[in-house]
Amino acid sequence: MDITIERLKALIRAGRAIVPADKAIQNGLLVNVMTSEIYPADVAIYQDTIVAVGDITDYLGPNTECIDASGKYLVPGLIDGHIHSECSKLSITSFAKAVVPCGTTSIVSGLDEYISVSGLEGLQEVFAEIKNSPLKVFWGAPYKTPYTIPTSTISCNFNPEIHAKVQKWPECFGVWETVREAIQEEDENALGAIVEAAKHRLPVFGCAPMARGKDLNGYLCAGVRLDHESYDHEEVVEKMRKGMHMLIRESSVTHFLAENMRAVTEVNPALARRVSFCTDDVTPSDILEKGHLDNVVRLAIGAGVAPMTAIQMATINSAEAYRIDDKVGSISPGRIADILLVDSPESFQVEAVMTNGTLVAQNKALTIPLEAPKRSKVLSSELKCKKTTADDFRYQVPITNGTAKVLSMDVKGPFVRKRRDVELRVENGVVLPDTQQDVAMVSVLERFGVNGNQSLAFCSGWNLKRGAMASTAAPDDNNLIVMGVNAQDMALAANYLIEHGGGQVLVADGEVLNFLPLPVGGIASDEEPQVVAQKEKELSQTANQLGCFLPEPLMYMFFLPITAIPDYAITDVGPVDCVKLTTFDPILELHEA
Numbered sequence: 001m002d003i004t005i006e007r008l009k010a011l012i013r014a015g016r017a018i019v020p021a022d023k024a025i026q027n028g029l030l031v032n033v034m035t036s037e038i039y040p041a042d043v044a045i046y047q048d049t050i051v052a053v054g055d056i057t058d059y060l061g062p063n064t065e066c067i068d069a070s071g072k073y074l075v076p077g078l079i080d081g082h083i084h085s086e087c088s089k090l091s092i093t094s095f096a097k098a099v100v101p102c103g104t105t106s107i108v109s110g111l112d113e114y115i116s117v118s119g120l121e122g123l124q125e126v127f128a129e130i131k132n133s134p135l136k137v138f139w140g141a142p143y144k145t146p147y148t149i150p151t152s153t154i155s156c157n158f159n160p161e162i163h164a165k166v167q168k169w170p171e172c173f174g175v176w177e178t179v180r181e182a183i184q185e186e187d188e189n190a191l192g193a194i195v196e197a198a199k200h201r202l203p204v205f206g207c208a209p210m211a212r213g214k215d216l217n218g219y220l221c222a223g224v225r226l227d228h229e230s231y232d233h234e235e236v237v238e239k240m241r242k243g244m245h246m247l248i249r250e251s252s253v254t255h256f257l258a259e260n261m262r263a264v265t266e267v268n269p270a271l272a273r274r275v276s277f278c279t280d281d282v283t284p285s286d287i288l289e290k291g292h293l294d295n296v297v298r299l300a301i302g303a304g305v306a307p308m309t310a311i312q313m314a315t316i317n318s319a320e321a322y323r324i325d326d327k328v329g330s331i332s333p334g335r336i337a338d339i340l341l342v343d344s345p346e347s348f349q350v351e352a353v354m355t356n357g358t359l360v361a362q363n364k365a366l367t368i369p370l371e372a373p374k375r376s377k378v379l380s381s382e383l384k385c386k387k388t389t390a391d392d393f394r395y396q397v398p399i400t401n402g403t404a405k406v407l408s409m410d411v412k413g414p415f416v417r418k419r420r421d422v423e424l425r426v427e428n429g430v431v432l433p434d435t436q437q438d439v440a441m442v443s444v445l446e447r448f449g450v451n452g453n454q455s456l457a458f459c460s461g462w463n464l465k466r467g468a469m470a471s472t473a474a475p476d477d478n479n480l481i482v483m484g485v486n487a488q489d490m491a492l493a494a495n496y497l498i499e500h501g502g503g504q505v506l507v508a509d510g511e512v513l514n515f516l517p518l519p520v521g522g523i524a525s526d527e528e529p530q531v532v533a534q535k536e537k538e539l540s541q542t543a544n545q546l547g548c549f550l551p552e553p554l555m556y557m558f559f560l561p562i563t564a565i566p567d568y569a570i571t572d573v574g575p576v577d578c579v580k581l582t583t584f585d586p587i588l589e590l591h592e593a
Contacts, residue, residue: 014046015333020061021046023337023357028069031345033076033316034330036308038345043074045337048356052333067359069341075311076330077105077338077355078293079318081247082177082205082228082278086113087555089473089504089516089532090284091524092126093372096135098284098529101361102292103350105338106136106328108205108278108318110176114379115145116478117448117521119156120166122378127171129373134355134366136338138324140176140205141166144189147476148563149181149581152571154477155448160192167200173324174225179564180208181581183222184215194223203323207564209415212238220244226321228278233262240271245321247278248313250296252286253414253552257299265304272309276318281475283552284533297348307345372526381501381522383472383480384449388494390487393441395431395456397590404431405589408439409568409575411461414556417568417578420460421588431587433458433485435465435547441487444561445480445494446572447472447502447522457575457586459483459560465547467508468493472522474558479572483557497522504554506542514542 013019021044030041030053044052044059052059060066085095085107099107114126130137145158166172175197182190197204208219209229216239226245230236240246240263250257264272277296291298293314300310319329327336337357343349353361360368397404403423410420422439425432433441438460446453468484470493480497484490486508493507496515502522505515516535518525525532543553550556563569569576574583 011046011049011051011334014051017052017058019046021051021056021059021064023065023067024056024060025067025069025074025339028072028074028341030331031073031075031308031311032331033312034332036312038073038308041074043331043339045357048336050331050333050335050337053331072341072343072351073345074331075340075342076315077328077340077353078103078297078314079276079328080104080107080279080293081276081318081321082249082280083107083109084113084281084475085109086111086523087281087473087475088284088287089518089524089536090529091372091520091526092129092133092135092137093370094524094526094529094532096133097366097370098287099292100134100353100355101350101364101366102287103294103340103353104135104292105353105355106138108138108140108173108322110140110142111137112142112145112176113475113478113523114521115142115156115158116154116476117523118378120162122521125373125376125379132373133370134358134360134368136328138173138322139171140174141172141193142176143178143182143193144187145476147177147179148561148571148576149185150573150576150583152477152561152573153446153448153450153453153479159189160196163193163196167196167202172202173322174203174205176205177207178204178224180211180215180219181564183219185581191222198223206244209564210235210566216242228280230256230260233260233267236260236263237267237271240274245274245276247276247318247321249278249280250299251280252283253281253555257296258303261300261303261305272305272313273317274321276313276321281555283536283555284529285536288529288533294348294350301346301348307348311345375520379521381472381519383447383498383502383522385445385447385452385480385498387498388445388491390491392454393443393456393482393484393487393490395441396429397426397431397587398429399426399590399592400429402426402593403591404587406431406439406458407584407586407588408458408460409560409570411459411556414552414559415565417560417565419567422458422460426590435485438463440464440483440485441490442481442483442560442570443490444570444572445482447480453572455570455572455574457570462548462550462553462557467506467513467546469504469506469543469554469557470494470497471504471554471558472497472502473504473518473524474561477561477571478521478523479561481558481560504539506539506546508546514539
């Protein structure tokens, strides 16, 4: 609720027991993350706020609703410290349906994928959607958009002038995803965002995988407060010794918790108090099968972290890192009443969830109605790009027949792409993909009607034997990305998405095999999480039939446009060397037959 003098007076009176509590949680065991204690305590709630903890006899009135928590542990709502909820392909409403029953009551996000496809107008519509959701979103204004170097094409370019405006919004809690490369290159848009943040006393959130030594020192001198990407525990230790808050990431495709947690379990247990959790990118299937942050808590306990410490990592540590601990992160007077009823700290099974003082979930299911808003044209999924032909996906070279030595971007897990030099046949002036050598074509089409850009390059690691796959959910730009070993099928996949307003599709031999529509900006769906999860599984099974057995074939593909990931990427402006931060020619040598 908005803070006003009248509201403050009401809260103060409720805190002094002059006004009776609206709700009371009784007979539970309080997990006090502030003091690392567990003890019997009741909780009094007025409207959406905790007003007393402990003996609340004086706070009970004739109309106070009492909730019996006998045998349960009271835990603060869990906080995901860095997530692109859009990468789940679920709208905010659908995402809340998936994660709130798991105990996640707050996320920190830039909502940057929505911005890339719909600008500030679409962002305002998402803010309105959030207000009707049990899930809180603490928004960080993206340090700039697009994130890519060189600059790719999106619908809205975030710059310092926009920051001067949006950092004054009540929804803004910091500067989001400030990547190391932008700081190193002294990008003036990025530095301008940080200057504005200093004026408004807002924290700067980082993204600096593999930053060490002098590069890390320079990065920290820009004022970055925290980071969510470290590839090993030594990197975690160095960053923390140099003053950073660290978020350990455990996503659907990057499983860093076991390695990174060694910083706490093997190097220095005292580091734990400044470590928190994030999931970054998760799939509906993963959430429904494993849980969300509740699963991360269990994984941390399994890695040797004490249950209390793991719970602190998922609650108060994250709140303090983001300077939102006056609102969430603990069960304390004055904080929002986001409270979980848990079976025990050790097994950590969430049995009931309260947000904003209302019981919203029990036994892994929402107990309140939750419907997505009617979508306007701003968040429609119209693709403003022209239809393609097979020739658009044939790599033309200035020889007729012979061989071409090419640089193929070889995927080594979702967040590493390495150079692979491969010799391919040239026939009739076209370099041919080669299923025997695991070399496919990949292309990105600009879809916002800005310039009509299209790129073309080579990639490996998917082992496609036939067909093509395409997606308009493709962070961070969400242009149309298509990959395949057959030019006709690539054109069919791209055109199908253009005709149907975006989504994800797999085709082979001139036939559409599977399609997931994403009508919210071409990146998300308002369908129930179970529906999207089932379609997600079907898409992966179809990819298996085409020869690809990566854990998440489409997710691995749609990460290709991210230029912050070493060593190679592809955007609508071309294939990118992520170390030199320039586009490159994938044709290394040509030999005429």
